[in-house]
Amino acid sequence: MTKNTSPPFGVKSRPIVLLTAGLLWAGLAQAQESANASGGDATGSGGTVGYSVGQVVYTTNTGSTGSVAQGVQHAYEIFTVGIKETAMNISLTAFPNPTTENLTLQISDYNNEKLSYQLFDMQGKQLSNGQIVAQQTQINMSSLPVSTYFINVINQENKKVQSFKIIKN
Numbered sequence: 076m077t078k079n080t081s082p083p084f085g086v087k088s089r090p091i092v093l094l095t096a097g098l099l100w101a102g103l104a105q106a107q108e109s110a111n112a113s114g115g116d117a118t119g120s121g122g123t124v125g126y127s128v129g130q131v132v133y134t135t136n137t138g139s140t141g142s143v144a145q146g147v148q149h150a151y152e153i154f155t156v157g158i159k160e161t162a163m164n165i166s167l168t169a170f171p172n173p174t175t176e177n178l179t180l181q182i183s184d185y186n187n188e189k190l191s192y193q194l195f196d197m198q199g200k201q202l203s204n205g206q207i208v209a210q211q212t213q214i215n216m217s218s219l220p221v222s223t224y225f226i227n228v229i230n231q232e233n234k235k236v237q238s239f240k241i242i243k244n
Contacts, residue, residue, distance in 0.1 A: 165236075167228055173242035176217040180226070185210040189231035197223055216243055 116125050136143055166183040180192060190207040194214065202219065205212070207228070214226070224241045 167237045167239075169226060169239040169241060172239070173244045174216055175244050176215070178214040178216055178226075178241060180207065180212045180214060180228070182207065182210055182212075190236065191229055193227045193229065195225045195227070197225075216241075219243055 114125070116123060165185065165188065168181045168183075170179055170181070172178070182188075182190070191204060192207060192212070192214065193204045194202045194216075196202055202224070203214070205214070216224070221243055224243060226239045226241055228236045228238070230236050
């Protein structure tokens, strides 16, 4: 009579199962997870960038041609208030929004139209105004408190061309 010296079923496979489970757990323990409000990929002539909206940790790198925030991004809103058709064939943009110091008001296809801007607080009080005399106009907001502001661009007939909601951090 021969004695069976092999281990019971499953004893040899137990270390392999434990090793596999341990490696899977270690891989998942290092994973990053976030709850984003939105995000996607943006592609242009200069390359492609992935973005997310709704996260709160980031690093900003600044160079001579601009700045970029990398890592986990902070949330912000960009939208125009009171969009309406105008007789002028121009495109207006206000950036960066949110801003901390200077806001740039950019007009593409600027042809020396007589335009000006008005900066208002949330209560409707006019804080500043000025003429727009170039394709880009800098508006200094460094002395203003953290809040939400409105900028109206008006034409020579004192009619509103476009409005922007600006967030000051």
